Amino acid sequence: MITNADIQEISGTAGNFSVKVLRRPRYVDEAKCTGCGVCSQYCPVTLPDPHNQYLSPKKAIDILYTQAIPSKYFVNPDYCLFLNRQECKQCTRACQTGAIDFDQKPEVAVYHVGAVILSAGFKQSDPARIKAYRCKDSPNIVTGLEFERISSASGPYMGKILRPSDSEKPGRIAFIQCAGSRGSASGNSYCSSVCCKYAVKDAIVALEHEPDLDITIFFMDMRMHGKGLESFYERAKESGIHFIRSRVSEVRRDPQTEDLILKYVTEDGSLHQDIFNLVVLPMGLEAPEGNFTLAKAAAVELNHHGFCRTGLFDPLFTSREGIYVAGGFRGPMPLPDSVMQASGTAACVTELLAPARGTLISEKTFIEERPVKQEPLRIGVFVCNCGKNIAGVVDVEDVKKYAATLPDVVVSTDNLYSCSEDTQVLIKETVVNEKLNRVVVAACTPRTHEPLFQETIREAGLNRCLVEMVNIRDQCSWVHAHEKEEATQKSKDLIRMAVAKARLIRSLDEPVIDVIPRGLVIGGGLAGMTAALSLAGQGLECYLVEKTAKLGGNLHNIHYTLEGENPQDYLKTIVDRVRNHGLIHVFMEAEIESVNGFVGNFQTVVKSGRGPEKKTVELQHGAIILATGAMAFRPDEYLYGKSGHVILQHELEERLASGSFVPTGDDTIVMIQCVGSRDDSHMYCSSICCSMAIKNALKIKEINPSANVYVLYRDMGTYGFHEAYYTRAREQGVVFIRYDRDKKPEVAEVDGRLRITIKDLLIDNDVVIHADLLALSTAIVPQRDDTLERVLAMPRSADGFLLESHVQLKPVDSYIDGIFICGMAHFPKPIDESIAQAKAAASKAGILLARGHVRVEPIVSSCDPDKCIGCGICEYFCPYNAIKMTKKGKLKKAEVIVAACKGCGVCASYCPARAISMGRFTDEQILAQIEAFGRN
Ligand SMILES: Cc1cc2nc3c(=O)[nH]c(=O)nc-3n(C[C@H](O)[C@H](O)[C@H](O)COP(=O)(O)OP(=O)(O)OC[C@H]3O[C@@H](n4cnc5c(N)ncnc54)[C@H](O)[C@@H]3O)c2cc1C
Ligand code: SF4
Ligand code: SF4
Numbered sequence: 029m030i031t032n033a034d035i036q037e038i039s040g041t042a043g044n045f046s047v048k049v050l051r052r053p054r055y056v057d058e059a060k061c062t063g064c065g066v067c068s069q070y071c072p073v074t075l076p077d078p079h080n081q082y083l084s085p086k087k088a089i090d091i092l093y094t095q096a097i098p099s100k101y102f103v104n105p106d107y108c109l110f111l112n113r114q115e116c117k118q119c120t121r122a123c124q125t126g127a128i129d130f131d132q133k134p135e136v137a138v139y140h141v142g143a144v145i146l147s148a149g150f151k152q153s154d155p156a157r158i159k160a161y162r163c164k165d166s167p168n169i170v171t172g173l174e175f176e177r178i179s180s181a182s183g184p185y186m187g188k189i190l191r192p193s194d195s196e197k198p199g200r201i202a203f204i205q206c207a208g209s210r211g212s213a214s215g216n217s218y219c220s221s222v223c224c225k226y227a228v229k230d231a232i233v234a235l236e237h238e239p240d241l242d243i244t245i246f247f248m249d250m251r252m253h254g255k256g257l258e259s260f261y262e263r264a265k266e267s268g269i270h271f272i273r274s275r276v277s278e279v280r281r282d283p284q285t286e287d288l289i290l291k292y293v294t295e296d297g298s299l300h301q302d303i304f305n306l307v308v309l310p311m312g313l314e315a316p317e318g319n320f321t322l323a324k325a326a327a328v329e330l331n332h333h334g335f336c337r338t339g340l341f342d343p344l345f346t347s348r349e350g351i352y353v354a355g356g357f358r359g360p361m362p363l364p365d366s367v368m369q370a371s372g373t374a375a376c377v378t379e380l381l382a383p384a385r386g387t388l389i390s391e392k393t394f395i396e397e398r399p400v401k402q403e404p405l406r407i408g409v410f411v412c413n414c415g416k417n418i419a420g421v422v423d424v425e426d427v428k429k430y431a432a433t434l435p436d437v438v439v440s441t442d443n444l445y446s447c448s449e450d451t452q453v454l455i456k457e458t459v460v461n462e463k464l465n466r467v468v469v470a471a472c473t474p475r476t477h478e479p480l481f482q483e484t485i486r487e488a489g490l491n492r493c494l495v496e497m498v499n500i501r502d503q504c505s506w507v508h509a510h511e512k513e514e515a516t517q518k519s520k521d522l523i524r525m526a527v528a529k530a531r532l533i534r535s536l537d538e539p540v541i542d543v544i545p546r547g548l549v550i551g552g553g554l555a556g557m558t559a560a561l562s563l564a565g566q567g568l569e570c571y572l573v574e575k576t577a578k579l580g581g582n583l584h585n586i587h588y589t590l591e592g593e594n595p596q597d598y599l600k601t602i603v604d605r606v607r608n609h610g611l612i613h614v615f616m617e618a619e620i621e622s623v624n625g626f627v628g629n630f631q632t633v634v635k636s637g638r639g640p641e642k643k644t645v646e647l648q649h650g651a652i653i654l655a656t657g658a659m660a661f662r663p664d665e666y667l668y669g670k671s672g673h674v675i676l677q678h679e680l681e682e683r684l685a686s687g688s689f690v691p692t693g694d695d696t697i698v699m700i701q702c703v704g705s706r707d708d709s710h711m712y713c714s715s716i717c718c719s720m721a722i723k724n725a726l727k728i729k730e731i732n733p734s735a736n737v738y739v740l741y742r743d744m745g746t747y748g749f750h751e752a753y754y755t756r757a758r759e760q761g762v763v764f765i766r767y768d769r770d771k772k773p774e775v776a777e778v779d780g781r782l783r784i785t786i787k788d789l790l791i792d793n794d795v796v797i798h799a800d801l802l803a804l805s806t807a808i809v810p811q812r813d814d815t816l817e818r819v820l821a822m823p824r825s826a827d828g829f830l831l832e833s834h835v836q837l838k839p840v841d842s843y844i845d846g847i848f849i850c851g852m853a854h855f856p857k858p859i860d861e862s863i864a865q866a867k868a869a870a871s872k873a874g875i876l877l878a879r880g881h882v883r884v885e886p887i888v889s890s891c892d893p894d895k896c897i898g899c900g901i902c903e904y905f906c907p908y909n910a911i912k913m914t915k916k917g918k919l920k921k922a923e924v925i926v927a928a929c930k931g932c933g934v935c936a937s938y939c940p941a942r943a944i945s946m947g948r949f950t951d952e953q954i955l956a957q958i959e960a961f962g963r964n
Contacts, residue, residue: 029097029098030049030051030137031054031098032051032052032053032054032102033049033050033051033052034049034050034052034321035047035048035049035322035325035326036048036049036050036136036325037325038144038325038326038327038351041349041350042142042143042349042350042351042380043142043143043350043380043381044140044142045140045141045142045143045144045350045351046138046139046140047138047139047140047141047144048136048137048138049136049137049138049139050134050135050136051134051135051136051137052134053105053132053133053134054100054101054102054103054132055089055102055103055105055108055111055128055129055130055132056089056100056101056102056103056127056128056129057126057127057128057129058098058100060125060126060127061100061101061125061127062125062127062453063091063099063100063101063449063450063453064124065091065101066122066123066124067089067101067118067119067122067123067128068086068087068089068090068091068101068119069122070118070119070121070122071087071088071089071090071118071119072109072116072118073087073088073107073108073109073116074086074087074088075087075088075104075107077090077184079092079093079177080177080183080184081170081171081173081174081177083174083177083178083183083184083192084183084184088103088104088107088108088109089101089102089103089104089108089119089128090102090104093182094182094444094445094448094450095445095447095448095449097449098449099448099449099450099453101127103119103128103130110130111130117130142350142377142380142381142384143350143351143352143376143377143380143381144326144350144351144352145351145352145353145354145370145373145374145377146322146326146328146336146346146351146352146353146354146357147353147354147355147356147357147366147370147373148316148318148319148322148356148357149316149355149356149357150313150314150315150316150335150356150357150359150360151313151314151315151316152171152172152173152208152311152312152313152314153208153209153215153216153311153312153313153314154208154215154311155169155171155207155208155309155311157208157215158207158208158215158309160276160277160278160279161204161207161276161278161279161307161309162279162280162281163309165280165281166193166281166286166288166307167191167192167193168191168192168193168198168281168286168287168288168305168306168307169279169288169307169309170192170306170307170308170309171308171309171310171311172223172226172227172230172308172309172310172311173311174308175230175234175308175310176226176230178190178192179230179233179234179237180415180416181413181414181415181416181417181419181420182415182416182444182445186416187237187415187416187420188237189201189234189237189238189241191286191305191306193286194286196305197238198241198304198305198306199240199241199242199305200241200242200243200244200303200304200305200306201231201234201241201242201243201244201304201305201306201307201308202243202244202245202246202276202288202290202302202304202306202307202308203227203230203231203243203244203245203246203307203308203309203310204246204276204279204290204307204308204309204310205223205224205227205245205246205247205248205310206219206223206247206248206312207223207309207310207311207312208220208309208311208312208313208314209223209312209313210248210312210751215312215314216312216314216333217751217752217755218333218359218360218748218749218751218752219251219312219746219747219748219750219751220312220313220314220360221251221313221359221360221361221362221747221748222313222360222361222362223310223311223312223313224247224249224250224251224252224310225251225252225254225257225260225362226310227245227247227308227310228245228250228252228260228261228264228269229260230308230310231243231245231264231269232260232263232264232267232269235267235268235269236509237416237420239510242270243268243269243270244269244270244271244272244302244304245269245270245271245272246272246274246276246290246292247271247272247273247274248273248274248275249743249744249745250271250743251713251743251745251747252713253713253714253715253745253747254362254364254713254715254855255364255712255825255827255829255835255854255855256712256825256826256827256835257712257713258706258711258712258713259711259712259826262711272292272294273294273295274292274293274294274295274300275292275293276290276291276292277291277292277293278290278291279307282303287303287304287305288303288304288305288306288307289301289302289303290302290303290304290307295766295789295790296789296790296792297790312360313356313360314333314334314360315330315333315334315335319334319335319336319357320334322357323336326346326348326351327348328346328347328348328351328353329346329347331749333359333749335357335358335359336353336357336358336359338353338358338860339593340589340591340593340859340860341593341598341859341860341863342863343358343369343372343860343861343863343864344369344372344373344376344863344864344867345376350380352373352376352377353369353373354366354369354370354372354373355369355370359748359749360748361748363836363837364835364836364837364839365861365864367836367837367838367839367868368839368840368861368864368865368868369864369868370868371840371867371868371869371871371872372863372864372865372866372867372868372871373867374868374871375562375565375566375867375868375870375871375874376867378565378566378871378874379562379565379566382565382566382567383567385566385567385878386878394486394487394489395487395489396489397486397489397490397491397535398465398489398490399535400465400490400491400494400535401534401535403463403465405436405465405466405531406436406438406462406463406464406465406466407434407436407437407438407439407464407465407466407467407468407527407530407531408437408438408439408440408441408455408458408459408462408464408466408467408468409428409431409432409434409437409439409440409441409468409470409523409527410441410442410443410446410451410455410458410467410468410469410470410471411424411427411428411431411440411441411442411443411470411471411500411519411523412424412442412443412445412446412447412469412470412471412472412500412501413442413443413444413445414445414446414471414472414501414505415444415445417472417501417505418471418472418500418501418504418505419505420505421504421505421508421509421512421515421516422500422504422505422512422515422516422519423512423516424442425442426516426520427442427470427500427516427519427520427523428440428441428442430520430523431468431470431520431523431527434523434524434527435527435531436466436527436531437527438462438464439458439462439464441458446469446471446477446481447471447472447477447480452480452484455467455469455481455484455485455488456484456485456487456488459485459488459489459490460488460489464490465490465494466494466495466496466530466531466533467481467485467490467494467495467496467530468495468496468497468498468523468526468527468530469481469495469496469497469498470497470498470500470519470522470523470526471497471498471499471500471501472499472501472502473497473499473501473502474497474499475834476834476837477497478495478497481495481497482495491535491536492536492538492886493533493534493535493536493886493947493948494530494533494534494535496526496527496529496530496533497526498519498522498523498525498526499522500518500519500522500523503518503522504516504518504519504522521961524960524961524963525957525958525960525961526957527960528956528957528959528960529953529954529956529957529960531956532950532952532953532956533948533953536886536947536948537886538883538884538885538886539883539884539926539927540881540882540883540884541628541629541881541882541883541884541926541927542628542629542880542881543627543628543629543650543651543876543877543879543880543881543882544628544629544630544648544649544650544877545568545569545650545877545878545880546568546569546570546571546647546648546649546650546877547560547563547568547569547570547571547649547650547651547652547653547870547873547874547877548570548571548573548630548632548647548649548651548652548653549563549570549571549572549573549652549653549655550573550620550652550653550654550655550656550816551573551574551575551581551654551655551656551657551811551851551853552572552573552574552576552579552580552581552606552614552616552655553579553580553581553582553583553655553657553851553852554580554581554582554583554599554602554851554859554862554863554866555655555657555850555851555852555853555862555863555865555866555869556572556574556581556653556655556657556851556866557572557579557580557602557603557606558602558862558863558866558867558870559653559655559850559866559867559869559870559873560572560606560609560612560653560870561602561605561606561609561612562866562867562870562871562874563611563653563870563873563874563877564609564610564611564612566870566874566878567611568611568874568877568878569611569612569613570611570612570613570649571612571613571614571615571634571647571649572606572612572613572614572615573615573618573620573634573636574614574615574616574617574618575617575618575619575813576616576617577616577617578616579603579606579607579614579616580599580603581657582657582658582659582852583595583598583599583859584599585678585681585682586678586681586859587681587682587684587685587686588681588685588723588727589723589859590719590722590723590726590750590753595859615634615636615637615645616636616637617636617637617638618634618635618636618637619634619635619636619815620632620633620634620815620816620819620820621633621634621635621644621815621819622819623652623819623820624909625909625928626845626846626908626910626925626927626928626929627650627651627844627845627846627876627882627927628650628651628846628876628881628882628927629648629650629927630647630648630649630650630651630652630846631646631647631648632646632647632649632652633645633646633647634646634647650846650876650877651846651847651848651873651876651877652846652847652848652873653847653848653849653850653866653869653870653873654820654822654830654842654847654848654849654850654853655849655850655851655853655866655869656810656811656813656816656830656853657811657851657852657853658808658809658810658811658829658852658853658856659808659809659811660676660677660678660806660807660808660809661703661704661705661710661806661807661808661809662676662806663703663704663804663806665703666700666703666773666775666802666804667775667776667777667782667802668804670777671777671782671802673777673781673782673799673800673801673802674775674782674802674804675801675802675803675804676803676804676806677699677717677720677721677724677803677804677805677806678720679803680697680724680801680803681720681723681724681727684724684727684728684731689801690731690732691728691731691732691735692732692734692735693732693734693735695732695735695736695800695801696735696736696737696738696797696798696799696800696801697725697728697735697736697737697738697799697800697801697802697803698737698738698739698740698782698784698797698799698801698802698803699721699724699725699737699738699739699740699802699803699804699805700740700773700802700803700804700805701717701718701721701739701740701741701742701744701805702717702741702742702769702805702807703804703805703806703807704806704807704809705717705805705806705807705808706742706769707769709807710807710809710827711826711827712807712827712855713745714806714807714808714856715745715747715808715855715856715857715858716808716856716857716858717745717805717806717807717808718741718744718745718746718750718754718805719745719746719750719753719858720805721739721741721803721805722739722746722750722753722754722757722762723753724803725737725739725757725762726753726756726757726760726762729757729760729761729762733760733761736763737757737761737762737763738762738763738764738765738797738799739757739762739763739764739765740765740766740767740773740784740786741764741765741766741767742766742767742768742769744764765786765788765795766789767786767787767789768787768789771787773785773786774786775802781798781799781800782798782799782800782801782802783796783797783798783799784796784797784798784799784802785797808852808856809828810824810827810828810829810830810852810853811853812828820844820847821907822842822843822844822847823842823843827855829853829854829855830842830849830853830854831843832849832854839854839865839868840854840865840868840869840872841872844930845882846876846882848869848872848873849869850862850865850866850868850869851865851866882927884926884927885931886947886948887929887930887931887946887947887948887949888910888924888926888929888930888931888946888947889910889911889924889929889931889933889935889936889944889945889946889947890924890944890945890947891911891921891922891923891924891943891944892943892944892945893916893921893943894943895941895942895943896921896922896941896943897940897941897943898913898919898920898921898922899940899941900913900920900922901938901939901940902922902934902935902936902938902939902944903922905934905935905938906929906934906935907930907932907934908928908929908930908932909925909928910924910925910926910928910929910930910935911923911924911925911929911935912925922935922943922944924944931946931947931948931949933946933949936951
């Protein structure tokens with residue numbers, strides 16, 4: 029990892045680049061610095077901390093933030109006394125490892141690489157540009173980032189919500205949306221995509237910290253597109269956060285009280301004034317100045333907003349071959365999209381460099397595992413503060429002292445962040461120095477963090493299974509946020525139970541299993557075809573199974589795009605490429621009959637074709653990519669299906685594209701948004717329908733500028749750069765009228781025309797529109813396939829879409845190892861996002877297939893053949909087909925297929941002979957936990 033560095037030039041061509049990098053001096057030898065921080069304690073110079081948004085001080089030698097990687101200190105050359113005046117050197121004297129090195133000079137290094145990924149991120153736009161809010165007048169007008177730091181445990185006020193002017197708790201907080209976005213006066217014309225979401229999140233977090241806060245969010249449209257976010261917004265409303273649809277025209281400081289007076293205009297045109305103690309501006313995101321330097325050095329093109337120029341069908345490609353782009357350098361976007369794009373670019377690189385794959389790998393080596401069986405028990409307990417996340421509720425000091433009193437516990441300590449790099453070092457050192465042979469980490473969820481702690485103790489010479497995690501965050505500080513004593517007591521109970529179990533845990537083996545280097549992609553739409561092509565591009569063979577008679581899915585319904593591209597041309601090209609690629613085997617009109625096996629070793633029976641072409645084959649493959657897509661919801665309201673004048677939005681597109689409907693100047697076309705979306709039937713924003721409506725409205729105006737177009741909407745969801753098309757539609761005379769969820773438009777057919785009544789909130793009166801055509805923007809709902817559901821039993825979210833293993837950080841991994849998800853099967857999304865996610869899924873599957881083996885988690889069940897009576901109950905009940913009865917002599921005995929076993933424990937619970945025990949959850953261990961629970 030090369031930090032503190034700038035790219036100066038990228039020369040060469042795809043597959044063979046030379047990258048010239050300027051490495052600025054850190055003045056600290058990274059190899060020697062242990063990150064102990066003593067230097068910083070002795071440094072006499074303080075400066076405002078940029079990480080804490082300049083709200084607290086830091087030292088001239090410091091670390092960027094607690095979880096910075098690498099966890100190494102650096103000297104700020106603008107403030108250091110020695111570098112500026114040749115005095116001081118306190119840090120040199122304080123550092124025990126001799127890591128301070130003032131002789132370091134800037135260095136230029138040249139690296140030879142085959143491909144480059146640009147992921148240089150975005151920056152928050154400058155609040156001072158919004159003249160009407162006079163941000164410089166008051167310290168109590170803070171940006172969203174400042175507020176994030178204010179409410180953070182590692183922030184300037186240690187997680188207490190205080191206002192900067194007087195460090196008092198603000199009773200009333202206002203969030204003002206679209207600050208720095210969606211308007212040239214405030215900064216940028218586009219929508220920054222993330223600010224609505226993070227404002228609602230910050231408001232909820234603030235309320236969790238201080239339940240009596242009075243919070244109001246002033247907004248224009250709430251843009252909560254994305255999985256689970258609409259429900260999150262509903263939750264915010266239920267928790268008492270006020271939402272006022274308005275434009276805030278002025279923010280003025282009251283010099284007497286330091287409060288802020290807001291003037292705002294609501295939808296009905298009336299002017300209001302209100303007083304708040306703190307104002308938060310969740311600022312929009314924009315291209316940092318560095319983008320221009322980087323783009324010049326890499327010789328790639330930027331768009332007119334200063335972000336990387338990409339194409340709709342090549343979302344991860346820059347204008348220069350071999351150089352790819354992910355995340356904020358491409359434009360403002362939320363976290364899961366950045367993660368998907370990052371994985372997607374990895375697939376692009378792998379495709380480009382496929383022949384070189386695996387040629388530079390060196391296996392990580394571990395020190396030999398310490399045999400602990402004969403050792404007396406020595407347990408170490410590490411309690412995490414998680415900043416204020418845990419420590420804000422649970423009395424960590426008390427819990428730590430309590431843990432020290434438990435049997436066989438020889439070390440009990442606490443850490444600010446147990447997952448930070450420095451804590452891993454500390455855990456390793458403690459294991460070695462204190463000769464620990466069992467470790468208990470009381471922190472957050474094992475689902476995300478257990479592998480980290482397992483790796484840490486393995487690096488210290490212990491078997492991975494000798495660590496137990498206790499979730500005192502989700503199960504204590506979060507669910508009992510307002511019951512501090514109970515949360516602390518529960519933490520103690522859980523730790524006591526974990527220690528009781530830890531006394532009985534033992535070292536377990538991790539079997540290594542070969543992987544069949546072929547993939548199976550289910551669904552031949554845009555995402556499925558993209559994933560198959562990417563796997564094939566990586567040199568990996570794959571099967572593509574499509575249930576209908578043609579490849580392309582929903583892409584067949586898209587005839588033009590907002591960006592002006594031709595989807596049908598692209599569809600033809602990609603179908604040809606799939607059909608003609610030697611490594612892709614396509615099965616059409618195909619149905620999955622059964623899926624057996626486990627990660628790396630699946631057997632899938634596919635029935636395909638019709639009539640004499642019909643065949644059934646069994647495919648052997650190592651990974652599965654699910655790309656089964658989604659479709660437009662067919663509603664039973666607004667006369668859909670009853671009147672020939674009422675159609676769906678994509679049906680309107682079809683008519684406009686084919687010329688079967690040519691709008692005249694007399695025609696009135698009405699569109700209703702959010703039909704079946706964002707209500708009790710489907711509590712999510714379908715993300716793409718607002719852009720589709722704008723696209724069709726603009727197409728109508730292009731064909732006939734005199735045609736009348738009305739869009740009846742709840743919130744216009746044209747996020748990102750699509751905002752420009754919304755503006756263009758208004759400029760071209762498309763009329764937008766808003767309605768509320770509980771006051772939907774009414775549609776009747778009168779004398780062969782439609783009569784649409786809507787309450788116009790601006791004039792507070794009903795408006796009647798006589799329309800010739802009504803296009804409904806309906807929800808996008810998942811494709812459900814009973815057979816596939818039965819054979820794969822994939823978990824789904826409350827919305828019915830396939831569930832990813834972590835909504836933010838693992839958006840393409842499913843809950844089942846070796847199965848990945850992408851495209852609209854995951855959630856509704858536009859073309860470019862489906863392509864990026866399909867590439868990401870192919871990247872993940874490609875890693876598994878190319879590696880050639882998997883390690884099986886030692887959580888699995890095992891059967892004691894001496895106790896097994898051969899009844900076969902376990903085989904019958906195992907939901908993963910992970911148990912086979914095999915003949916051993918005259919008797920049948922249960923045998924576990926370790927790679928298929930998920931450790932669910934069903935077999936163990938049914939076995940009448942108690943012959944089955946679970947790797948890390950034996951009866952003995954669980955009973956010990958129960959007994960410890962009762963020993964309060
Ligand atoms: C009505 C509509 C209009 C849209 N308009 C736009 C637009 O204007 N601009 C834009 O950017 N995006 C638009 N989109 C989004 C765009 O269509 C998607 O991003 C993209 O096409 C998704 O591709 P996909 O492969 O994930 O899903 P799909 O296109 O749904 O493809 C899924 C495929 O899987 C197959 N399948 C399903 N179940 C099985 C099974 N069990 N076994 C085998 N095969 C199966 C289906 O038959 C289908 O071929 C629109 C989407 C819809 C629904
Ligand atoms: S280990 Fe978990 S609880 Fe501790 S800091 Fe990391 S995320 Fe927070
Ligand atoms: S029409 Fe679709 S994209 Fe627009 S707000 Fe409603 S659900 Fe979201």
